[in-house]
Amino acid sequence: MNSFKRWLSIKKHKNARLILLIGIIVFNLLLWLVSSLIAFLSSPGSYGNAVEALWRTGITW
Numbered sequence: 001m002n003s004f005k006r007w008l009s010i011k012k013h014k015n016a017r018l019i020l021l022i023g024i025i026v027f028n029l030l031l032w033l034v035s036s037l038i039a040f041l042s043s044p045g046s047y048g049n050a051v052e053a054l055w056r057t058g059i060t061w
Helices: 004-043 051-059
Strands: none
Touching: 004 051
């Protein structure tokens, strides 16, 4: 029973790390999307379309 509890706690820590990592990645993607949208809305003439704004700001991000 002790070994099972130890195994379960290790699994819980691994899941917490994975959730944290996924959260950081999703947060960065959302920041990129919002900043691309703001850049496109602030000066649409310099980007052409929304896809180009995503591409250009993604490279500089």
